[in-house]
Amino acid sequence: MTKNSPYKLSKNVLKGKTILITGAGDGIGRSAAISYASQGATVILLGKTKAKLEKVYDEIEQHGYPAPSISLMDLLLADANDYQELIDNLIKEFNKLDGLLLNAAILGDRSPIEQYDVQKWVETIHINLTSQFILVKTLLPALKKSDNASVVFTSSGVGKTGKAFWGAYSVSKFGVEGLCQILAEEFDNDSTIRFNCINPGAVRTKMRKSAYPLENPEDLPAPEEVMEKYLWLMSEASKNISGKSFDCQQ
Numbered sequence: 001m002t003k004n005s006p007y008k009l010s011k012n013v014l015k016g017k018t019i020l021i022t023g024a025g026d027g028i029g030r031s032a033a034i035s036y037a038s039q040g041a042t043v044i045l046l047g048k049t050k051a052k053l054e055k056v057y058d059e060i061e062q063h064g065y066p067a068p069s070i071s072l073m074d075l076l077l078a079d080a081n082d083y084q085e086l087i088d089n090l091i092k093e094f095n096k097l098d099g100l101l102l103n104a105a106i107l108g109d110r111s112p113i114e115q116y117d118v119q120k121w122v123e124t125i126h127i128n129l130t131s132q133f134i135l136v137k138t139l140l141p142a143l144k145k146s147d148n149a150s151v152v153f154t155s156s157g158v159g160k161t162g163k164a165f166w167g168a169y170s171v172s173k174f175g176v177e178g179l180c181q182i183l184a185e186e187f188d189n190d191s192t193i194r195f196n197c198i199n200p201g202a203v204r205t206k207m208r209k210s211a212y213p214l215e216n217p218e219d220l221p222a223p224e225e226v227m228e229k230y231l232w233l234m235s236e237a238s239k240n241i242s243g244k245s246f247d248c249q250q
Contacts, residue, residue, distance in 0.1 A: 013235040015040030018094045022075070022135065023104030025052030027205040028154070031223035032101055032230050037065035039231060044090070047104070048074040069093065075104055075131040076123060083138040096145035099234045102132045102176075103154045107207050108168040121168045128172035133179060143193055152233050153180045155197040155245055177245060184243030194242035196233055200226050201249035221249070 023029035024045035108124030143149040159173025183195040204220040226248040
């Protein structure tokens with residue numbers, strides 16, 4: 001936390017919480033998982049690559065943080081049975097879910113709409129938006145069992161202002177912002193669950209490198225350097241905040 005930050009938190013602010021992170025194998029997801037675990041949370045690492053998730057698992061255990069859990073799921077290929085298995089296993093092992101960080105996404109094509117590959121468009125919208133809807137819908141029974149649950153969607157600057165050549169990625173992030181706002185209104189009378197968006201901004205990740213191959217990654221903050229608001233949104237300190245969208249680097 002930065003000095004005098006309005007988001008400054010005390011130690012172990014997530015103690016006793018169970019938080020699921022999608023796309024937990026690297027980048028923002030990995031850093032969020034480690035940050036949450038460092039604050040006492042039991043994290044569920046969801047992703048499609050077992051080796052990456054196991055590496056994050058080992059990092060968390062080596063630090064002596066609460067033992068995490070791994071949930072393998074390919075969001076592009078997952079069907080109704082996979083989602084049902086996810087909620088069944090979660091309820092059986094943890095009974096409830098206190099936090100959900102919807103971080104997994106793909107860049108898709110960086111090309112004009114006129115030339116955009118239709119299949120790539122469908123895949124990008126599915127992973128970045130449709131799977132987010134299915135995950136929230138599936139996991140709501142577990143979130144409702146929490147006294148104070150937080151759902152955090154990952155947004156983007158191009159999810160607020162459309163830009164040429166960002167195609168399905170931009171559209172999916174506009175959709176994420178809308179989905180978050182809809183859920184916040186639908187649960188407006190339920191003080192035990194909140195929904196917010198967070199835009200990490202330009203961060204040193206593989207996706208950023210793919211989008212801006214000529215950019216010097218050393219000029220950008222590492223994922224662990226933008227965790228302040230990620231922690232705040234999962235903590236009790238933000239319990240009265242819902243339907244908002246935050247930028248990490250502002």
